[in-house]
Amino acid sequence: MIELMNVKKVFNAGNPSEFPALNSVNLTIEENRVTVLKGPSGSGKTTLLSIVACMSRPSAGRVKLKGREITSLPERFLTDIRRKTFGFIFQQPNLIKGISVLDNVMLPAYPLGEQRLHLKVKAMKGLAELNIANKAASKVEWLSGGEAQRASIVRALINDPHIIIADEPTAHLDTKLSYRFMEIIEKFKAEGKTVIITSHDPLVFESSMVDRVVNLRDGRIEDKPA
Amino acid sequence: MILHPSVIANLLASYISSGMVLYAMFYGVQILRYWDIQSGHELQLVLERKTYLISTLLSYVFGLQLLSLFLFIFTADSLAPLFVGAMCAVGTLNVDPYGYPALTLKILNFILAGLWLILNYADNQGYDYPLIKRKYQLLAFVAPVIILEMILESAYFLGMKPDVITSCCGSLFSSERVTGLGSEIASMPALPMLWFFYGVMSCTLICGIVFYLKGLGGYLYAALSLLIFLISLAAIISSISLYIYELPTHHCPFCIIMEEYSYIGYLLYIILFGAVVSGLGVGVLSPSRNVESLKLMLSGFIRKLALTSVILYAAFTALVTYKIVSSSLVISYEVVY
């Protein structure tokens, strides 16, 4: 469970270019649910997502993760929590070019110093589950768009996170691939994971598996029920 | 000034060290003034990022101090032929009044930088920066000392003029001329000094083991480890060096790092420095043992430090004992130096 209380985020505070991205957001995200943050671009979706996912700290307000206050934790603790709790799927696959798919998938686990053999087995299993095990040794540049996204999903899962964060996951996918993606999300839900997605794609927020849609506008949550 | 490659390297190292510490200090002061862990404002985020920069800088300073300590002695040694009467580093360090103070400060700064890193490590384990103020207060103390070292070292190297008559290790650390600290240490009777060394060392080791097992006497151990560090240095001058050189009158603490003695000095000094830094670390961290956010890990870490220090001191003792036993020099009770 993630609780946000009165969260504010201001960029360039004190400068003429001061820009409030989030204004007093109160939000509780329940476990084992699929939550979609919806809103036009510039509404603060991504900022909110990055605060929820321990990627950045709010300028004011509190964030609690499973009852533990994490607002003022130093970066190294936030990172530690983040990499064990969250898996990230970005708008772009964000794979690192020039290294193999397998290496890319194992990347989030490097700082944990896990045994190489273990890690490899885990990564191969993940790739096999999404049917791209045969691409493990190929370079990232040679993947198709769908394969790249699946590789990035495997990467998000490598540390076995409870919560999956997806930022505009279908923005660069065609309809068929978007449906495939939602199938994968469904599988996560079945496994008991929590999923948080930002999207303004009806295919996503109108999907039957979505439990809750949060509407954002101008850095505030609109009270319109989902 | 002598235009010698090693002199240039020494000065460069010392300027770089001071530059880095000053730079770190600049942000350290900001942290001391504006630190507010509860705040999510940009200034706080910036300061938190600066802590990474500062600890990176300080770890480089620490490494640089260790390396430059040896470079300093090397340089002093290789400059010896330029000074009448100087045969090794001892003579060169004596050419002007800044040589020994610079060396002493170098050792002190190495230890201080090491302690800072220990404090930093402990601080990083706590989720609320529990030691941040103490850490930067220590930095505020270290910075001027490193600057002072830089000034002394510059004065030492820049003021050097070849052909100044200096005394060499034969006279400074000789027991015949009893003036100056060096020769006073050297003139301490070799055998009693050795017994004294072994005595205090045993106490230190026992105290360290007790602390490791029972968690009692942390401050005592820190104090003892500083004491035994000084005694070890004295023992090297007054007696251990005799066994290494196998000469009953050569009391030089520097020649042992030279090639002729298969660089045994490095091993001895590095072990000794490592031991004193980790031993003092026990004392530096002990007051923070009850800090809420560190409770879980800190006492384990302190015990690990104590164990490291005990092992290093034991290794030092073993090495020294081996050197004494395998030496062909025998000092008997009757001989008085």
Place this chain on the structure above:
Amino acid sequence: MRQWIEKQRYIIDFTISSLLRRKVKNFGLLALYTLIVFMLASTMFFTYSIKKEASLILKDTPEIIVQKIVAGRHDLFPVSYIDTLKKIRGVAAVESRLWGYYYDGLVSANYTLLVPPANGDTSGKSRPSAKTTVVVSESGGQQADKSKPLFELGGAVLEPGTLITGNGIARLRDIGKDDYMPFRAFDGSVLNLRIAGALSSQSELVSSDLLLITAEDFRKLFGIDNRYVTDVTVAVNNPSEVEMVASKIRKALPEARPISRVEILRTYDSIFNWRGGMMIVIFSAAVLAFVIFAWDKASGLSAGERREIGILKAVGWETSDVIQMKFWEGAVVSLTAFFTGVILAYVHVFFTGSIVFEPALKGWSSLYPNFELTPFVNLEQLTTLFFLTVVPYTVATIVPIWRAATIDPDSAMRFTGE
């Protein structure tokens, strides 16, 4: 601990792979870095080993050399003074020497002519014939002359009418054993001497331009009267009395100048320290330029690199992990450049005779000694080198590294489009 090691291994692996991915960009830096190390290392190896060589040779020289000075210039030494010297307390033996220079217009080279010591007549004990002197020229400059080296005659017998040549001369004039060498004597007559053999090349630094000649022929060639020699060497019983004996000599023979071995050593040292130091000061401009280049390179991250670091941070790398990665990157680059540079310099100085720097460093060049220096490298040199190259590079990259490492992790979310 095992976790820590494993983590470092992952990070190092990743670092190396990302270095290799940017071969072209990194190659330039590496090449420049290696060149800087190479230049500094060559200078240091050269000056240090030449110093070492000199001190090895000088080890067996007599404690004191006594010259006669007239109007501040080195003059011939009257044989009659020798008895005065012998009477000084503490003097073990006094030996006279005959040596000088001969300019050979044919090949435009200066030879050093030397009369080898007559065996066992002046001093009772037979001293090894390994002696060298370096006499500092009157101007206090850096001209270092040499006379008696570690020579081995290799069975050749020196008798009137013959001479023994150093390797340099044999090479230069393309002559060998039993050839004749003409000399123009002081009065214009021609003296034709037969070559009885060549010196072994053990220490070519000093013996390259050397000619051994008999005392008789030497006097004939230069017209030096029997009452004079070039200078004398004084052996002292107790090494700690050298300074004392030297001052006694100065008192007994006011016009004589005693030069002690230690002074020669010191002068030699100063000269080469000074030369090495000068070279380094000159190179420091290059080092500075390199450091600026490194700074620039480290701070000017390409969009691709920023993106990569952003991704790493987004997927769970921490700032200090990225700093560690960059540290390893620096270490890999530095160590590669350092060791390549050092090895190249080693080959350059000790196997190819420092072709690049020879003229600048050697300084005196009547006849090039084509010698191979005995490899002499110690920790001090390597540490100094490390401080002059790796340390500035590393320090220059700290702040840019830190900047790169503190890229916001959520920046990866804001990447849109490729």
